[in-house]
Amino acid sequence: MTSKELLYVEDALGHEKFMKTCSCQTSKQLSDVALSNYIKQLESTHSGLMNKFLNLF
Numbered sequence: 001m002t003s004k005e006l007l008y009v010e011d012a013l014g015h016e017k018f019m020k021t022c023s024c025q026t027s028k029q030l031s032d033v034a035l036s037n038y039i040k041q042l043e044s045t046h047s048g049l050m051n052k053f054l055n056l057f
Contacts (some may be wrong), residue, residue, distance in 0.1 A: 001056070009056055016050040 001009075023043035030036040 009053055013050060013053045016046050016053060020046040020050060 023039050027036045027039040
């Protein structure tokens, strides 16, 4: 993997971690159950994407 590709993967990991953290915090604050469940699904999606990026190493 080139250094430029490595920088891209590290940047993408940072974005996915941020989105996972935000969605986790948001789902806990919502009182609407359906919306909270949707945000939890987004958290799961971002967690999966984060794992895919980690597997590139």
